[in-house]
């Protein structure tokens with residue numbers, strides 16, 4: 035059987051004239067080989083139309099980007115809510131102190147400074163006490179002396195803390 039023009043027409047997938055189309059249909063009815071080609075052509079066409087439409091990948095990507103942006107926004111909003119909630123809780127907890135600070139900033143500043151100095155002098159005193167101990171230990175002092183020294187340190191430390199506390203404490207209602 036001669037498939038010559040029909041096979042080419044089918045494989046080239048060219049637009050045919052009505053006359054050619056009629057000849058082709060007649061040939062296809064009698065030729066299984068060419069009708070197989072025609073069928074595969076049809077299948078290819080349908081695959082082409084069913085397969086991702088033009089721009090599908092782009093649309094998918096933009097949707098992905100959109101979703102990612104939404105996620106980011108949700109994260110930002112979530113973080114904001116968390117931070118604001120935390121601040122509100124903090125304000126509620128520290129409300130009285132903040133009120134005090136706002137009412138008398140100068141007083142609060144002096145208190146803060148004196149507390150800072152207190153911590154500083156504490157560190158200094160501790161290091162000094164440490165160096166004294168290091169110097170004293172090699173002399174093998176008796177347990178009684180140890181106890182006396184310990185008590186003295188406690189008493190002096192207590193007096194010192196109390197005096198600092200009384201100095202930093204601002205009298206109320208003045």
Ligand SMILES: [Zn+2]
Nearest residue numbers: 037065067068
């Ligand atoms: Zn044929």
